Amino acid sequence: MNTTQPNTVNGVDVNALTTTVKAIQAEPAIAGFRFRATNRAIEGGLNRSEIGCFYGARQEQRTERAPFVLENDEPPVLLSKDQAPNPVEYVIHGLLGCMTTTTLYKAAAHGIEIESMRSEVEGDLDLQGMLGLDPDVRPGYQEIRARLIVKTKGDRETVRGFHRSSPVFDTLARPVPIKVEVVFED
């Protein structure tokens, strides 16, 4: 982590972070975000998403750049061609990244410099759930185990719990209401 500017800690502009927090405290509606994706099936386990604009800070957040394009695929043992990570791998990638960013941002807000941070994760999944072969087996992850390896001269007990505020951690640890509409087109 380089501190390239006087007010930058862990690559985070602390003045901007403080300004954001104060703005949200003054007007909580600023904190409401809507993230979006679209997807299209290609063949077998291969499909492709685009991630473009999102809503946040009370406005549509548009960008000059092209949408991000992400592909899902499945490995041969799961009957596809292994051209991309699979959906459950994207989820644990997001989990590690979110716990990392949350830790770095919160540490920055506390003025704690993180010299380095790396992490690893493993999740257990039993295909019997997805295949409907055993009603006692859930289709999703049964357990996820992660390890965060942090190097800092700051107070370790302060840093230790930061990842628990991670949006992806919370999204996985607690149930999310999901509404799915299935529409058929001619």
Add this chain to the structure above:
Amino acid sequence: MNTTQPNTVNGVDVNALTTTVKAIQAEPAIAGFRFRATNRAIEGGLNRSEIGCFYGARQEQRTERAPFVLENDEPPVLLSKDQAPNPVEYVIHGLLGCMTTTTLYKAAAHGIEIESMRSEVEGDLDLQGMLGLDPDVRPGYQEIRARLIVKTKGDRETVRGFHRSSPVFDTLARPVPIKVEVVFED
């Protein structure tokens, strides 16, 4: 969706799928998978994951190819440089892809050809949760809404519920036990 081989439906080799299901029924341990990722912080909201081998079908599944590399970043309004999707966007990308693949595979198992499938998703997130500004606001997604748009000549009522067996759908809809170990290195 092209049906390129006699036993292929929706790009899925139905004979291989049937063989897999029978093998799991004979020996359920085959169905146990462990997916993994590693990650390293770069700067601010930017970090990078690698996704390499996984465990499944009672063995380490290694591959000749290089690991998949994925980056997380955050947009400027979230104080980073927008070089990649952010972690919560990866989660909804995984959700769409998983519901799509689950629908195509299950349809294939039923001999139902899906001519096309596309989808869209939106998730609500309130930054007050992550920032710890309001204890009543969760850090993660408060609600996720998705729409699946399917074109098929097959029985619509059969197809309608397939996405509910999706591992990512279940992972988000129901709580997952997550164990996180935080280790400090000198």
